[in-house]
Amino acid sequence: MKKGYILLITLVMGCSSARQSGHDTVNHNITTHGKLFASLFQQRSGEYRALCFQAYNLAQLRLDQTLSGTHTKPLAIVTDIDETVLDNSPYDVKQSLAGKDYEQKSWEEWTSLAKADTIPGALSFFKYAASKGVRIFYLTNRAESERKGTLENLKIKGFPDATSEQLILKSDVSSKELRRQSIAERYEIALLIGDNLGDFSQLFDKKPEGERNSNVAGVAGDFGKKFIVLPNPVYGDWENTLYQFKYDLKKAQKDSVIRSLLKSY
Numbered sequence: 001m002k003k004g005y006i007l008l009i010t011l012v013m014g015c016s017s018a019r020q021s022g023h024d025t026v027n028h029n030i031t032t033h034g035k036l037f038a039s040l041f042q043q044r045s046g047e048y049r050a051l052c053f054q055a056y057n058l059a060q061l062r063l064d065q066t067l068s069g070t071h072t073k074p075l076a077i078v079t080d081i082d083e084t085v086l087d088n089s090p091y092d093v094k095q096s097l098a099g100k101d102y103e104q105k106s107w108e109e110w111t112s113l114a115k116a117d118t119i120p121g122a123l124s125f126f127k128y129a130a131s132k133g134v135r136i137f138y139l140t141n142r143a144e145s146e147r148k149g150t151l152e153n154l155k156i157k158g159f160p161d162a163t164s165e166q167l168i169l170k171s172d173v174s175s176k177e178l179r180r181q182s183i184a185e186r187y188e189i190a191l192l193i194g195d196n197l198g199d200f201s202q203l204f205d206k207k208p209e210g211e212r213n214s215n216v217a218g219v220a221g222d223f224g225k226k227f228i229v230l231p232n233p234v235y236g237d238w239e240n241t242l243y244q245f246k247y248d249l250k251k252a253q254k255d256s257v258i259r260s261l262l263k264s265y
Helices: 002-021 030-044 046-067 089-097 104-112 122-131 144-157 177-184 209-218 237-242 251-261
Strands: 075-079 135-139 188-194 227-229
Touching: 030 046, 030 089, 030 251, 046 075, 046 122, 046 188, 046 227, 075 122, 075 177, 089 104, 104 144, 122 135, 135 177, 177 188, 209 237, 237 251
Parallel strands: 075 135, 075 188, 188 227
Antiparallel strands: none
């Protein structure tokens, strides 16, 4: 009886503490708290670091092959920023601990701090590419209002070509296709680097899951050759596809979708 009484008191105190801290267990759900586990993998695991180093080692190998050939235009690399060169996992953790998902206002507060660390392998690779005369274009869907903080972050970490001219932010549409084409008019794009399939081709822009996966198979030969993919288990169009790009869904609705799609036995 004494042990049972102590256990009951412990559970009650634990629940009370959770409520007081704003982290009531009732609020725990897949879309927010599931991202904590994914962020933990990104922040702490050697496997995540190994995957990033693997991607950038392969990028250098492919770049060297391109440099050894002939080309009629100057060479350039087009890279995404978030989860490709800069690590935003602290933002994801803070949001999740508060029981929240992505919010544009809080996101811009984070990027304005210019505190994101580098993705493993990114800085050394881009410095190497720049030393070979390759231009770097940072093609991102960050908003124009984030230009100052983004440039400051890139410069603080020592990334080459961190200039306003070579930082290409989101304009009217989230698709990066027209912006890629604009770069391709002046440069030969040696590599496209990113964590989201939309960083590589319009084949993946807001497509249903089945078509998206089919298109991956259709251009399988480009991955590891011209397309270099960084791991991102926390967020991306892979998740938005599951919700059919309905960005106004509530957390409970998102959880319902996820549970309906998960395989078990």
